[in-house]
Amino acid sequence: xxxxxxxxxxxxxxxxxxxxxxxxxxxxxxxxxxxxxxxxxxxxxxxxxxxxxxxxxxxxxxxxxxxxxxxxxxxxxxxxxxxxxxxxxxxxxxxxxxxxxxxxxxxxxxxxxxxxxxxxxxxxxxxxxxxxxxxxxxxxxxxxxxxxxxxxxxxxxxxxxxxxxxxxxxxxxxxxxxxxxxxxxxxxxxxxxxxxxxxxxxxxxxxxxxxxxxxxxxxxxxxxxxxxxxxxxxxxxxxxxxxxxxxxxxxxxxxxxxxxxxxxxxxxxxxxxxxxxxxxxxxxxxxxxxxxxxxxxxxxxxxxxxxxxxxxxxxxxxxxxxxxxxxxxxxxxxxxxxxxxxxxxxxxxxxxxxxxxxxxxxxxxxxxxxxxxxxxxxxxxxxxxxxxxxxxxxxxxxxx
Numbered sequence: 001x002x003x004x005x006x007x008x009x010x011x012x013x014x015x016x017x018x019x020x021x022x023x024x025x026x027x028x029x030x031x032x033x034x035x036x037x038x039x040x041x042x043x044x045x046x047x048x049x050x051x052x053x054x055x056x057x058x059x060x061x062x063x064x065x066x067x068x069x070x071x072x073x074x075x076x077x078x079x080x081x082x083x084x085x086x087x088x089x090x091x092x093x094x095x096x097x098x099x100x101x102x103x104x105x106x107x108x109x110x111x112x113x114x115x116x117x118x119x120x121x122x123x124x125x126x127x128x129x130x131x132x133x134x135x136x137x138x139x140x141x142x143x144x145x146x147x148x149x150x151x152x153x154x155x156x157x158x159x160x161x162x163x164x165x166x167x168x169x170x171x172x173x174x175x176x177x178x179x180x181x182x183x184x185x186x187x188x189x190x191x192x193x194x195x196x197x198x199x200x201x202x203x204x205x206x207x208x209x210x211x212x213x214x215x216x217x218x219x220x221x222x223x224x225x226x227x228x229x230x231x232x233x234x235x236x237x238x239x240x241x242x243x244x245x246x247x248x249x250x251x252x253x254x255x256x257x258x259x260x261x262x263x264x265x266x267x268x269x270x271x272x273x274x275x276x277x278x279x280x281x282x283x284x285x286x287x288x289x290x291x292x293x294x295x296x297x298x299x300x301x302x303x304x305x306x307x308x309x310x311x312x313x314x315x316x317x318x319x320x321x322x323x324x325x326x327x328x329x330x331x332x333x334x335x336x337x338x339x340x341x342x343x344x345x346x347x348x349x350x351x352x353x354x355x356x357x358x359x360x361x362x363x364x365x366x367x368x369x370x371x372x373x374x375x376x377x378x379x380x381x382x383x384x385x386x387x388x389x390x391x392x393x394x395x396x397x398x399x400x
Contacts, residue, residue, distance in 0.1 A: 075273030091363035103375035126150035158202035190358035271314035305355030344373035
């Protein structure tokens with residue numbers, strides 16, 4: 001399990017090195033990412049196995065979804081070296097059609113809990129590197145590339161604080177807070193929501209599980225913090241919030257959305273396939289925070305997850321996507337007897353909400369976890385396990 005997660009994370013290393021130091025050649029980057037991809041393929045045979053469908057509805061809808069996704073790949077695929085390199089290195093073109101296969105994650109041993117433990121290890125690495133090189137979380141050009149692979153899965157850890165030791169819960173909490181503060185400082189509005197929502201939900205779960213005595217000991221502190229936040233958000237240091245204050249009312253997408261819907265006329269039902277594009281030109285420009293946008297005429301991404309699904313597969317692909325994930329979230333949250341299944345359902349729900357603002361389906365451990373979560377939520381036998389059984393598995397891998 002660890003080998004797969006390491007390979008998945010190594011895939012992003014060239015992006016981070018190029019953004020931070022600009023010293024990695026394209027050939028070396030391609031070699032590293034191709035090797036990481038090969039390792040993931042080899043090890044996926046060991047961990048994405050032995051799945052038994054317990055829901056006929058899920059089996060039928062998911063089969064149609066995967067077959068339709070394969071058709072979208074065929075519609076857009078080009079078999080030459082440059083295109084192959086593009087598919088490997090671009091994390092939102094080819095990979096979103098492969099990631100849903102994570103529902104076949106092995107359910108018969110402790111693989112799941114070793115996966116969760118790897119999230120903790122990534123959180124520790126994230127905090128250590130952030131201390132050694134704070135530039136990685138203070139500059140826009142590196143922040144998302146670094147925080148997303150290493151800290152994002154701490155969201156899931158924190159949602160499951162009920163089962164975890166205090167040390168592991170603290171690492172997850174600090175990682176999330178560092179991520180939120182970084183995105184506040186860099187004025188990444190969508191990312192603030194992406195990290196802030198699970199942080200708030202995790203705190204709610206922790207407070208809900210406190211007994212009355214512990215809650216009342218914390219009550220004065222909670223009241224004080226709430227009063228501070230609600231009374232004057234400007235009490236945060238100006239240096240932290242100045243960029244965000246400037247961007248709060250900025251509308252940077254309406255132009256792109258207009259071009260998107262013009263370019264999709266006649267394609268809204270079936271989409272344009274894996275390599276679908278729309279005409280929305282921008283000139284080469286460098287922002288105040290050092291990010292360079294190259295000149296483009298046609299774009300293959302739209303910064304809203306649901307519109308990205310429509311670009312590639314139209315309303316049909318979007319409908320199939322929702323027909324799988326919405327019932328999975330419902331089953332996990334409302335039809336389960338253990339907290340881990342609730343956390344799976346919440347992970348799916350948070351992603352579905354995030355997709356309205358950004359949430360681009362892509363090569364990301366968090367997106368992989370969304371589909372693993374769906375696989376568990378559709379398994380009645382897992383949803384009906386007791387919290388005591390789940391807690392024993394957390395203990396078995398050293399997380400409790």
